[in-house]
Amino acid sequence: MTKRLLTFFLFFIFFLGNTYAQKLVGARVVDYITNIDIAADSLLKVELLAADSSFIAEGWAARMGNEPKYKTYAEAVVEREGSYIMRVSHPDYYTLYAPIQIKFYRRESNILLGKFALKRKLREKTTELGEALVTATKLKFYFNNDTLVYNADAFITQQGFVLQNILQKMPGLTINNDGEILSNGRKVETLLLNGKDFFNNDRKTLLENLPAFMVKHVKVYEKEKDTTSLFERERELKGLVMDIRLKPDYHSNFLSSIDAAAGTDKRYYGRALGLKINDFHRWSVFAGANNTNHNEELTRNGQFYNIDNGIGQKDFYNAGVLYNVDEREGRYSLEGKARIQWSKEDVDLKQVVQQFYDKYHIFQLGTSSSSSRNFSFQTEHSLSLFSTTPWSFTIKPSFSKVTLKNHSENSGASFDRNVSHLLGKAWSDSIRLFSLGETLNAYGISHANVLSFAPSTITNAKLEIEKSIDIPHTDDKLTLNASAYRACITQEDFSLRHVDYIRNAQKQSQHQYRNEDHDKWTWTAQANYLLRWSDHHSFSGKLSYECDQLNSSDQFYQLHHLPGWTLQSDVEKLPNNDLLQQAKDSRNSKSYQEWGNNLVGELGYMFQKGKYDLNVSIPLRYLHRKLDFFQKNNDQTVYRSQFFPDVNVRFATWLGGQTGYNYSFSYELKHEMPMMLLLVPQTNDINPLSVEQGNPELDNITQHKINGRFYWAPTMRHNHTVNMNYTYTDGLTSSMSLYNERTGVTTSKFRSVNGNQYLQASLEDAVFLTPRYTHKLTNKISFNYTKSVQYNGLSLQEADKPSTVHNYYFIEEINYSFAIPNTKIRGELAPYVHYHRSTSIRENFKPLHATTFGSHVSVYAELPWSMRLQTDLRTISRRGYNDESMNDNEFIWNANLTKAFSNKFSISLEAFDLLGQRKNVVRFVNAQSTTESIYNNLRQYVMLHLTWSLNKR
Template sequence: MEKQGSRMKGLLKFIGTLGLLYGVSSGMAARAQETGAREDTTQVRTIPLWGHVKDGFTYTALHGTFVTLMREDSTVVDTMHVQCFNPGTPQEDTYYKFDVPARRARYIIKAEHPDYYPEYVDCAVRYVARNPYVDARHHEMRRRPYASFADRSLGEVVVKATKIRVAYRGDTVVYNADAFNLSEGAMLNELVRQLPGAELKPNGEIYVNGRKVDYLTLNGTDFFKGDNRKMLDNLPAFTVQQVKVYDKTTDRSEFLGYDTEKKAYVMDVSLKREYNTGYMANVAAGGGTDSRYAGRAFGLRYSDRSRVTLFGGMNNTNVYNDRPGENGEWPEESLTNGEFVTRQAGGEFFWQNKAKGIENSLTANAEWSDRDVNRKSATEAYLPQGNRYTRSFSLQDVDYMGGNANNWLTWKTKDHLLTVHSYVGYDRTDTHGYARDAAFDADPSAVGGIDEVLDSAFLLPSSGSARMRWLNRSSTRSLFEEWKYNVGHDMMWDAKLPWGDNLQLRFTGSLSRTENDRFEHYLLDYASSRSEADRRNRYDRGRRRNYYYQPSAEYTFNFPNDWHFLTYYIYKQDYRSDSSPRYRLDSLAGWEVGAARHLGELPSARELSAALDVPNSYYRHDLSRVHTLGLRTFYSRRTEDKYVWFNFHLPFTQSKEDMRYRREEIDVGLQRRVFRVQPDFTYLVYWFGGTRYFRTFMVNADMALGTPDLVNRLSVRDASDPLHVRVGNPYLQNSWRYNFRTGFLHRSPEKKWFTQVNVNAWLGVNDVAQGFSYNSETGVYTYRPQNVDGNRGVNGSLAFQKEGMAEYWNVGANLNYDFHRSVDLSSVEGMTESVLSKVHNHETKACLSTGYQRGSLTLNVGCDATYRHADGSRADFNTVDAFDFRYGLLGEYTMPWKIHLSTRLNMYSRRGYDEAAMNTDYLIWNASLSRSFLKDRLMVKVEGVDLLRQMRSVYMDVNVQGKTETYYNIVKGYYMLTLGWKLTRNPKKRE
């Protein structure tokens, strides 16, 4: 209690300090406004008058425009040429800014360009108050008929014939797609993998210079938002002109005129001019050895304001992720474990009006897959009185069918922004499985591998042999069927108020339902004669319904000194209903395991009710109501050579949770009220030094309160799995997590190099861990959640990239370190108290790569090494010192007769693992030959994947409770012949 009281006092002091800071900053802004008002008596206060100039037909930026500001009587006030914001990006904007007196007035603004008719716009300054600026209506310039289309400036980045791979423009990195050597038929993912400083993860996440890309866009607009793999796997690389990576102002911030939220880190793919309008189709089909096949089709219809996309594909080559050895990571990180057959289809329709004030995006996806997984694992559990060992084997056949549809609508005027997102999804999964498991009181590795150990355990009597005595053994045949559907809606409306403030109203809600049925024939034997064999014919029926809705309102006070103060209120109501009756069909006559009953067969409803497993069935209803009142202050200013963004957020949350829980003799209603204060702050600054440098610095900190599941605080016992029993803990407390992040980047566009440093740290207080006790006679684990202190971690990274060394060379290096300290509790039955176990995991990874490119030849040599060290607090802990290292070569070359060779050769090695099968050397070699015919319309490609057939899928995991080595089946190496056809149709150019 004293410890908890001291923590509460510390929290109250922390909150008081934060409140004082908030009040001081608020007073400073108010005082600045009052000072500005007093100064109005001696000097005229000014306010920026902004305007934008665009081509009236394409609505693109118009460079070289001369703007004149005049009074109502046409007397000239000021003149200037337009400036450019976000040059070379889809958000490129030519604008002007005049400082005018902050009082009622009317102005005439004239825009002139040699190739366009003059355009006049009237602008009235009606009401200043706290308005930080005045926005004039856009100048939509009409082109003179004699102006040549060739003279027209679209503000695009011109790529010179020298084919420079990378260019830096302020905070924007521009990659020239034509400067990279790619094989025929390559998709966008192959291009992204070759970008200097870029890393493509198997799940489609993209990292550039160690920083995760938030969105992948196409010509500045979303493309299957949130699903990068759709574009990466289906967009042909030959259509791409440039790839730009930069910090993009969000749509909401762009509308409001200041950064109300942190910029998004975006990778934008710009299509070549010939694919920006017209039609494009790309079809490919291939057949290979071992009955392997792959096919895909992609169609795109594009115009200035609309886009229609259709795609489809099917394969049995496990290329839902990347092929092994393609991305330079450890090969199994890019594998789909098992043998995977997938079929998918989808489409997108995007439209926006001429002024880009209304846009709509509709996407739809469907997928069918069949996956056969063979899994083997060897586990060593750390226990106070000697470790325990488990060997497992499982087979699964998983059939999946699912789909979803999303629609995003945006409507924007000068003073209003409405965004609406609606979605619907459906999934169905059918799984057939078989598994064998055995537990031992001594390491059985001397008997052989996992298969040999399990075969011996299921053949030997309970006494076993001198080399191997098993504690328990089990086998399971299972059938699992699940259906899910969900619908949701999110609507947000923003308004600019006449006196300069902003109002936002938002409503979010969703509805979901899940149904599943699980059938199992389960056989369990114990070595001890005091424990009877367990034979179960089980049926579990799960039903879940969930809904939530969340209305919110937000009001922002804007001040002329670039400070903003925001307050908001959110109400969220969340309801969940869980019904989980479990049945022991073996309790019915004629339904025992081994009887002539098929897996998945059910008795009559009357018989089924008699077989209810009352102690392990439960019914649960949860209703939570959460009220949040938030205060936030932020500062956003952009000058010619600097950008600063500061954000401090102080939310106060009051939640009320009600739970009704029924299980056997328990029928209880619980209620919990929790008050949370979870502040966070971010400071971000950019320095712009032209071609000399670009620098960024960021620091962020936050804290979060976690509450344990109410069920875990009940004194209930779940023995539905006889080897893994779970009990509750009425004394569980809330937990805290503290996070800190900082980073610095320096880039020299002139010398084409950059370096970046990032550091992250976290601390857990009162974390909930799954402590356990172990029955050394039967091998049964009993898990009980408990609070522990001491979990913490830190990680850091250092990156360096140099482009254009000695004209044709580039080099890159990365160093990463990760430390994680995990704490848990364990005991063996008969011990008076649990033993606190602490494990320290250290991982250090160093990567070095160098590349050479000249003409059609590209060579990249890379190596990386990872050192893992794990030590524990227990005296009998087996320290882990393991090394993973890789070295390899990537080559692209166009040979005579326009035959393109692509090859990747990587050696993957492991050392220092206890299991001999983990200490391996894999030489993974992928290669392809391709050529185009018929004016590049027909593509022929021969490729070999894992030519030496050495690929394996092996994983190792070390944590506070033990270590596990896992093996999966995968698709072996194969050869494939692929034929592809591409078709493009463009509208005829106007003379």
């Protein structure tokens, strides 16, 4: 009994101590008109008064965050509950007396009082000073505590410069083609404009369109999370930040530009942009048309980004609008975009596939030509409403629709050896025209020609609602999320196929039609609670539920079975419905319904102290899926239920300044189920040369991922970066392929494989050779390794044995860059070597060796009369490819000469691939085969651009 009373007494004393301990109270101090924080200097005075205005204690002004996003707080310590007055004074403002009522809560150590808005006093007198002329050298950059500040004017050396031109001149900064920015080798996580992140996802628009003369400073600093930001999306921003600060006269500005161009080879390019920016709004409209493979997406900062994959010859026509609106007081935040596009795409492909078998290897030579016409509309929005009230929420609607019409012609042949060297460089024409003669008869296995037309429509719609609730008198937060998603896919495929089985002296002709319809609904609900136990320790709990339903129909029709339907029939023509049903291929046609339930409970722990950051989460997932499959004489029901304990661990340190070191490590364990349709025991032989079979014995997929990074900058001029990524996968869904060497038919049964691995490691060293950062040398050594495991063979015995191929990639890249004098002349020399070796212990496998080497030389020069010359020469040499036509050398030379007549008008001459040697070659190796592909691309051209820009305040 005594022990119980003592325990109760100690608990009571502890409770009282925590209940009535002193508390820190604070409030934001801002200008009443501009809503900008008042500087936290010695002029700002804070005092705590009793309710009767008697003095109790001095307070203080505190600054949180880095410039320019700092926040000023008036703070004081309160010893007990009650009524008080906080007096805040500043010589330039009227003194504010703010009555406050303080009540203590157990888990509330700091009490936030909201915002104190001070009214500025009117200036009584203005003294006009005489003019003074000061001549000085512009300071290029300096440090303000841990913030690196560049003076933008010091890097403007010509008219017509935009933001990207001056960033490329700034010591220590690197701008990549995709908009990635590096500062002394470290990735800039967030790009801000006047402290706002409107353009972080659309960097290239800002980089290429913001006039340089509007920029005052460029600041680079380390940012911590800011839980006091008015806008929720900005609270989680963390890491290395670049903030573009505009001159005061340009905080509200309208930008517009028109770029029109025409050139040889009937090339044209046109683009128009209108961009309205200020501290709380971003509005952008754009339109474009070109046949130079520029599928341009506009970023929120006004930058155009080419999202094309670089293959084929394409025409694009698009237009769109983007917007971002933050209400000054934080009551709402809106952002969104809409885009419409039409495109014409022509792609030619020539491909050599070497399939690995014990007896001998099979070589497949193929060629294809496709022409597609595509139309798309996409729109997405995020609306955060009533943000300063308890009724705040965020709604995110999105919608997209894509229609495609693709015509293609494919030809291919299989051989028991590599015959590309016997057929010459024009072997693709021989295969397409079926004129192989003795070579085909001597070494050929099969030959096929396929003519097809495939129209399709893809529609997606999603609505997501999110609600965040700050738990009163704590730092805890509850987040609720619900969403509904629907995806509809309709696709048709009209095809004419002719197959020659060379060794059997047989032929097969097919006129086929396929009609697919897929309709999928997905509903999700999620609750996430974040408990901030102390300044350094937090816990989280998440519960989510997702259910989905898929209705699919996949119908096949053999039209050549109908009287009068042959390979000479119109490929896009269909018979009436009665005749169509007579041609139905019931053995391959199918329909199915699939349901899924995914319940996840997740526990998490977070530790943050100083530069250390630890995150641990354990998602516990229960998955249940069911599929009802309907096919003639093969109705099936398959289902699978599984409990998956996953793991996510991440530890990282942060770099406090521009020198020092940081590192990170992460581990992820993830489980997945295979696709339910693959579990159905079915056979699909709609393509006579490729037969697929399901497998109800497929395993679940288990994947381990390990990532590590170490960065060390002993000085501002020298840094080292080490990266490592490793992935190990068991249960990966692949196939066991059995190849019939008499007919060329591949029968594939889906099968789970274990032991696939991927390792990537790199070491990069960068050093500035001169104190003025004008010469830089970078060396990067990379090693990649893949272990690919699959099953294939010419017999069941061989196909049942795992085939393992080890791929080793060694990459050496050296880059020397310079900038002289005053960065008016810049250049780089970048030699490289990529070596690829493939090995295997399977019989008849000889190690494969492929090497690609070359260099990249570029020069940028600012010439007299506001002219700029930019030229680059890239050399590429390939060795070790099966297709001899790929073992060659390329010299790719591009050039651009620009003349700026003012900050508004410029003219430029662009020359693309002057020597006409550019190719697009891709090589891929796995456990079953080596694939070498070469695509068509743009031919050489010369184009004249006229660019007009308007900047209006």
